[in-house]
Amino acid sequence: MAQEYRQAFNQAATDPAAFWLTAAREVQWDKAPTQAIDDSKAPLYNWFPDGKLNLSANALDRHVAAGRGDQAALIYDSAMLNSKTEYSYSELLREVEIFAGVLRDRGVKTGDRVLIYLPMIPQAVISMLACARLGAVHSVVFGGFAPKELAARITDCEPVAIVTASGGIEPSRHIEYLPAVAEALALAEKSVRDVIVSHRDGFEHSPSEYQDASEVNWLDWDELAKVAQPAAPVSLDSTHPLYVLYTSGTTGSPKGVVRDTGGYTTALQFSMNAIYDVHPGDVMFTASDVGWVVGHSYIVYAPLIAGATSVLYEGKPIGTPDAGVFGRIIEDHKVTTMFTAPTALRAVRKADPSGALIAAHDLSSLRALFVAGERLDPDTYHFAVDLLGIPVVDNWWQTETGWPIASNPLGLEELTAKAGSPTTPVPGFNVEIRDALGAQVAAGDEGNIVIKLPLPPGALTTLWGNDQRFIDTYLTQIEGFYLTGDSGFLDEDGYLFVMGRTDDVINVSGHRLSTGAMEQVLASHPAVAECAVIGINDALKGQRASGYVVLKSGVDTDEETLKKEIVALVRQHIGPVADFREVSVVAGLPKTRSGKILRKTMRQIADGKEYTVPSTIEDPAVLDDLANYLRPQG
Ligand SMILES: CCC(=O)SCCNC(=O)CCNC(=O)[C@H](O)C(C)(C)COP(=O)(O)OP(=O)(O)OC[C@H]1O[C@@H](n2cnc3c(N)ncnc32)[C@H](O)[C@@H]1OP(=O)(O)O
Numbered sequence: 001m002a003q004e005y006r007q008a009f010n011q012a013a014t015d016p017a018a019f020w021l022t023a024a025r026e027v028q029w030d031k032a033p034t035q036a037i038d039d040s041k042a043p044l045y046n047w048f049p050d051g052k053l054n055l056s057a058n059a060l061d062r063h064v065a066a067g068r069g070d071q072a073a074l075i076y077d078s079a080m081l082n083s084k085t086e087y088s089y090s091e092l093l094r095e096v097e098i099f100a101g102v103l104r105d106r107g108v109k110t111g112d113r114v115l116i117y118l119p120m121i122p123q124a125v126i127s128m129l130a131c132a133r134l135g136a137v138h139s140v141v142f143g144g145f146a147p148k149e150l151a152a153r154i155t156d157c158e159p160v161a162i163v164t165a166s167g168g169i170e171p172s173r174h175i176e177y178l179p180a181v182a183e184a185l186a187l188a189e190k191s192v193r194d195v196i197v198s199h200r201d202g203f204e205h206s207p208s209e210y211q212d213a214s215e216v217n218w219l220d221w222d223e224l225a226k227v228a229q230p231a232a233p234v235s236l237d238s239t240h241p242l243y244v245l246y247t248s249g250t251t252g253s254p255k256g257v258v259r260d261t262g263g264y265t266t267a268l269q270f271s272m273n274a275i276y277d278v279h280p281g282d283v284m285f286t287a288s289d290v291g292w293v294v295g296h297s298y299i300v301y302a303p304l305i306a307g308a309t310s311v312l313y314e315g316k317p318i319g320t321p322d323a324g325v326f327g328r329i330i331e332d333h334k335v336t337t338m339f340t341a342p343t344a345l346r347a348v349r350k351a352d353p354s355g356a357l358i359a360a361h362d363l364s365s366l367r368a369l370f371v372a373g374e375r376l377d378p379d380t381y382h383f384a385v386d387l388l389g390i391p392v393v394d395n396w397w398q399t400e401t402g403w404p405i406a407s408n409p410l411g412l413e414e415l416t417a418k419a420g421s422p423t424t425p426v427p428g429f430n431v432e433i434r435d436a437l438g439a440q441v442a443a444g445d446e447g448n449i450v451i452k453l454p455l456p457p458g459a460l461t462t463l464w465g466n467d468q469r470f471i472d473t474y475l476t477q478i479e480g481f482y483l484t485g486d487s488g489f490l491d492e493d494g495y496l497f498v499m500g501r502t503d504d505v506i507n508v509s510g511h512r513l514s515t516g517a518m519e520q521v522l523a524s525h526p527a528v529a530e531c532a533v534i535g536i537n538d539a540l541k542g543q544r545a546s547g548y549v550v551l552k553s554g555v556d557t558d559e560e561t562l563k564k565e566i567v568a569l570v571r572q573h574i575g576p577v578a579d580f581r582e583v584s585v586v587a588g589l590p591k592t593r594s595g596k597i598l599r600k601t602m603r604q605i606a607d608g609k610e611y612t613v614p615s616t617i618e619d620p621a622v623l624d625d626l627a628n629y630l631r632p633q634g
Pocket residue numbers: 119142143144145168170175287288289292293294295316317341343344347372373374396397398399508509510511512576577578579
């Protein structure tokens with residue numbers, strides 16, 4: 001195997017303290033760390049415990065101080081508004097200083113939480129960096145979630161303020177955010193002091209409408225900014241939480257992944273050098289959403305920490321206006337590095353099978369395409385390679401890890417790619433494959449993908465307010481290892497192949513969703529006696545959710561109406577992001593004699609895979625009936 005990569009990987013594995021203290025030198029510290037890791041509370045670890053820094057200063061001030069103030073930091077390209085706006089490093093710094101001043105004037109202090117519910121507009125980036133400047137802990141919520149999900153996050157992280165906008169623009173509709181925020185506040189167990197609203201034209205509702213009926217202060221961003229004074233960066237402990245980002249788990253309640261400051265800054269800078277090969281002056285276009293971890297790391301923080309330009313794109317891969325828009329953006333902004341999800345590439349391919357609309361643009365600036373969020377299937381991989389003729393890099397990671405676990409490390413050296421594999425574990429992530437009893441399996445054998453503790457800098461340090469849930473969920477099944485929840489194998493060459501989840505989490509269009517949470521919604525319908533939701537393979541979206549309900553005896557209702565009600569219920573409780581459209585009314589669900597629903601068997605039948613009926617099944621006849629509904633449908 002190639003030397004540069006192998007050497008870095010071995011150094012990180014054998015002497016992580018020295019390796020990461022060296023990597024940390026690329027960061028601007030107010031007080032440089034002398035200690036790499038604090039393991040006194042193992043299995044909880046903290047990186048660089050005696051270091052002090054500010055991430056917004058690393059992302060902005062230091063580049064201005066180095067003379068790059070006029071370089072573009074952020075390009076806001078809105079296909080929805082047909083507009084392009086550029087912010088130089090000096091301009092972005094000014095906006096961030098002022099909005100940090102706004103938050104400070106409103107009494108936001110270091111350690112306070114601020115919930116950010118914004119579409120893909122510059123205010124999202126500005127407010128995240130403003131929080132980082134003060135040491136306020138931000139929690140960004142994706143716009144496609146319903147008010148109930150927003151409320152659950154408000155209840156859990158207890159923000160003092162919410163930063164939002166009039167609304168988001170989807171191709172088919174304008175989404176009013178203010179009614180959603182008001183509803184979430186009514187549902188949440190905690191309230192906030194302030195709701196700060198960035199005004200957008202074309203929306204019906206304004207903050208003043210909500211003021212009268214509320215003890216919350218509904219405020220206008222621009223009005224506050226007019227009178228605010230710029231705020232300087234606060235020097236923070238490396239271990240200070242930068243953000244809480246919620247992700248789906250097996251149960252209905254989302255998990256608040258906590259990210260630190262110094263470890264994350266170090267890891268992102270390392271990833272730009274070793275993996276993405278992005279440097280000052282480069283232009284990175286990550287087509288995701290700031291509400292996901294890919295957006296946090298590779299739209300907002302990493303490109304700015306690295307001194308590059310980040311493209312913030314408000315639009316879709318197709319239909320805004322067509323499947324050539326990625327090519328248009330690459331050409332217009334001379335993008336050097338692009339990052340997107342496989343589902344976006346599949347959408348492009350479906351709309352434009354030869355990719356001619358993208359290829360019609362000047363793509364000569366583009367050096368590499370990175371892809372993450374779900375498995376990059378070989379067909380889509382070959383489509384992208386043939387279209388672009390540059391390295392197409394599948395990188396595998398999770399909200400929890402914050403940056404790639406496995407990737408072709410282009411910045412170190414380009415390894416030979418294998419379609420279907422995100423290549424090899426990244427330095428710092430010591431990946432092993434273990435069976436259900438915790439024993440290591442042979443090369444090529446599938447098992448649980450686990451990572452030896454301590455996780456490298458940048459990975460989650462805990463779950464918000466719940467160390468025990470963090471330990472119970474991830475750290476106890478196999479002592480000394482972090483359980484990823486994914487299964488897969490390492491081949492003879494050390495390449496990782498990720499095959500799928502081992503729990504009830506599914507991935508729809510790169511959105512991680514809990515079937516357990518959907519089942520809770522289905523079960524709440526008065527006609528439903530019991531239900532199951534499974535993720536089944538989908539040629540476009542990777543997976544889609546499919547629901548099966550058994551009705552209460554005596555219920556006599558029109559099936560089509562019932563199905564519509566259930567679909568609407570999921571949209572109302574979880575949000576459009578669940579993309580839940582499919583529900584079947586069935587006579588019974590297959591169960592073991594102890595009452596456990598055989599979801600895995602159901603999935604296997606639906607995906608057309610071979611399956612064996614477990615000997616513990618209560619009534620095998622149920623499966624025969626259910627098979628009619630489960631057979632491949634799409
Ligand atoms: C490595 C670590 C990680 O995995 S982090 C997660 C990485 N994942 C991603 O980056 C997500 C990639 N996927 C996407 O960007 C989108 O799915 C793409 C491919 C662009 C397609 O978007 P779209 O056509 O909207 O389909 P969808 O399935 O995402 O949407 C389903 C319904 O939800 C809606 N929606 C979407 N975004 C928002 C939003 N910000 N605010 C409000 N609503 C939103 C869509 O409009 C759609 O609604 P509808 O059902 O059509 O009415």
